[in-house]
Amino acid sequence: MIMELYLLTNTEETGWDENAGFVIREESAVAARKIAAQKAGDEGAELWLDVKKSSCKTLKQEGTEGMILQDFNAG
Secondary structure (H helix, E strand, O other), X not given: OXXXXXXXXXXXXXXXXXXXXXXXXXXXHHHHHHHHHHOOOOOOHHHHHOOXXXXXXXXXXXXXXXXXXXXXXXX
């Protein structure tokens, strides 16, 4: 099974106690969106399943070492 690395971002305004994004390794964008929905905060699971409210882009596997994403908005 080939896994892809996905960058999911909230395209709506991010409020307190909400996720602004995720980096998820999964076999498909649909599967990545389902994981993001399971980890939703106050933004709600439906945001991560809706292509109009969130984006899901495939990231290249190659690159240098270091942090991939920190997207923190605690209230």
